[in-house]
Amino acid sequence: MDLIPQPGMEISGPIELHLFGGCCLEAQRCDTVVLQLEGLRSSLAEASTLHLSAIIDGVRASARHLRELADLSQVHQDRVSVVLNYLNIVLPCLSRTLRDITGYYEDKSMSKKNRWRTMYHKMMEEADGTPLPQRFSIYNYFLTSLRDVLIRGQYLVWMRVGCSTSNRSPNFELNGLETAREKIMQLRENRGIRKATRRRTLEDSFHxxxxxxxxxxxxxxxxxxxxxxxxxxxxxxxxxxxxxxxxxxxxxxxxxxxxxxxxxxxxxxxxxxxxxxxxxxxxxxxxxxxxxxxxxxxxxxxxxxxxxxxxxxxxxxxxxxxxxxxxxxxxxxxxxxxxxxxxxxxxxTVEMGPGEYTPAQERKLFQARICDDDFWHSLIVYRDMATGGVRLLAAVWDGPLRQCPVWTAFITHQSASPTWLRRVSKRRVRLSDIQPYVFCQDYRQHRQRRGQAGVFEICFHAEEACDRFTELFPLPPKRPKTPQRIAA
Structure with a gap:
C-alpha cells in the first residue's frame, strides 16, 4: 500500500507533500501507540515490561525521526526527491505496524496480559522471527539514514560505493541502509503490502x-x-x-x-x-x-x-x-x-580501439571467472611493471561489453596481515580491507559485503581458481615463540 491521505487530513499538491505530510501523520499515530502501550505496561509483571519498554522507546524515537524528516524537507528541498522512493517504502510498513499494535490493544476479548503476549508473538512471527523492539530499530535506522541524506548532501557520493570502514562518514553507511531496506521490503511482502511505486533513488541520482x-x-x-x-x-x-x-x-x-x-x-x-x-x-x-x-x-x-x-x-x-x-x-x-x-x-561508440582494454605496462598475474553481484565477471590480478603495484580488476565476462571494467581495487600493505585474506569455503574468499572503485551504474557492492565489518567476498566459479588466487597472497610466516626459561 502506498501512502494515501487519511480521514481528517487535507493534502493537495505533488507527491512530496503527500509523503512528508505522511511523516507528520505517522508521528501522531506513534504518539497514540505510546499512550496505549503505557497503559499495557502498568498491568504487566516487571519481567514483561522490559521488552515493552524497549518497544515504547522505539515508537517514541520513530515519532521524533518522522517529524525531523518533515521539518528538514522544508529547508533541503533540493534533496527531497532523492529520498522519496525510500520514504515510500518505509511509511506504509511502519503505518501497518502501528495500526496492528492498536488493533491488539483494542481487543477487549482478552486480558491486557494476553493482549500483550498475543501482540508480541504474532507480530514476531509475521516478521520472520524479528521481535518488535528490533523491528522499530530497523525503522529508526532507516529514518535516521534518510535524515542524513537530507542534511549532508556532500556525503551522498560515499553512499553508493560503500567505502571501507576507515574512510566512511561516521553518520552514514549505505550497506546498513540497503540491509534495512531489504528487511522492510520482506516485511511488506509478508504483510501483503503491495509493491511501492518506484521513484528516483540514491543510485539514480548520482552517476x-x-x-x-x-x-x-x-x-x-x-x-x-x-x-x-x-x-x-x-x-x-x-x-x-x-x-x-x-x-x-x-x-x-x-x-x-x-x-x-x-x-x-x-x-x-x-x-x-x-x-x-x-x-x-x-x-x-x-x-x-x-x-x-x-x-x-x-x-x-x-x-x-x-x-x-x-x-x-x-x-x-x-x-x-x-x-x-x-x-x-x-x-x-x-x-x-x-x-x-x-x-x-x-x-x-561504434567499437573500442584495438588493445584499449589491455592496460599497457601492467602484467597479468591471474585471471578467472567469478560470480559477482549475481553476474559472471572476470577477475584479473595485475602488477604494474613501473611501480610494482598490484590491483584487482573485475570485468564483464561475456557479451557486447566483454572486458569492460566493472570495478578495480588496489592491494595495499594490508595484504601482509594474516587476517587480510580468509578462505571460507572451497570457492569463496573474503578480503578484510579492500575498497573497490566501481565503474558501473548497476553494480551493487553491498551484496558482496559480509558481516558488520563489511568484509568483501569473492566467489570463484571453480575451486582450482580459488586455489591459485590464494597462492598469490601467501600468509606471512608465523613468528617463532620465544622459549620460556625454566626456573632452577
Missing part, C-alpha cells in the same frame, strides 16, 4: 563517475619521470562551444597546477559522456576550450602519461588530443578505467 575521484586513495604509489601535461587541441574561445542545458558534470581533474583542466560531463541532449579540455594561454591568461565525445577518442598509456587521441579527417590519421601526466599510479589507473567504462557504455 558512478561522480564518485570515483571523490574517494580517498588507499595508497599513493609515485610514478617516476614526470612530464608536463599538454593539450594540442584544436581549441576554441569560451562561448563558441554549445553545451546543452541539464548537462551534469561527472568529474573535474586539474593538471599543471590547473593550467590544464579536464572536465567530463553527461550531455543533457543525448545523455552521452563528453570531455571538455580547458587550457590557459601563458602569455595572455586567456582560456581556450576543446571538446570531444568519449566515443571520438582512444586512450593509451606511456609511463606516467595517458594519451587521448582523436581522428584527424584532414590528415587521415590519429593525433594526440591530450597527454595527461599523473603523479601516482592509482590516479592513472582510475582515469584509465573511468574512460574505458564511459566509452564502452556510450550509445554513440
Amino acid at each position: 558512478w563517475a561522480q564518485q570515483i575521484f571523490s574517494l580517498p586513495l588507499p595508497s599513493r604509489t609515485p610514478l617516476k619521470n614526470q612530464y608536463m601535461s599538454v593539450a594540442p587541441g584544436p581549441h576554441q574561445l569560451w562561448g563558441q562551444l554549445w553545451i546543452p542545458d541539464d548537462s551534469r558534470i561527472l568529474f573535474r581533474r586539474p593538471f599543471n597546477d590547473d593550467k590544464i583542466c579536464l572536465i567530463a560531463y553527461e550531455s543533457g541532449h543525448d545523455g552521452c559522456p563528453y570531455l571538455l579540455l580547458r587550457v590557459i594561454n601563458q602569455e595572455t591568461g586567456q582560456a581556450f576550450f576543446s571538446r570531444r565525445g568519449c566515443h571520438e577518442l582512444c586512450i593509451d598509456r606511456d609511463g606516467c602519461v595517458l594519451r587521448l587521441k582523436r581522428w584527424s579527417q584532414s590528415s587521415h590519421r590519429s593525433k594526440t588530443w591530450a597527454a595527461l601526466n599523473f603523479q601516482t599510479w592509482e590516479e592513472l589507473v582510475l582515469m584509465y578505467c573511468t574512460f574505458l567504462a564511459l566509452k564502452a557504455h556510450n550509445d554513440l
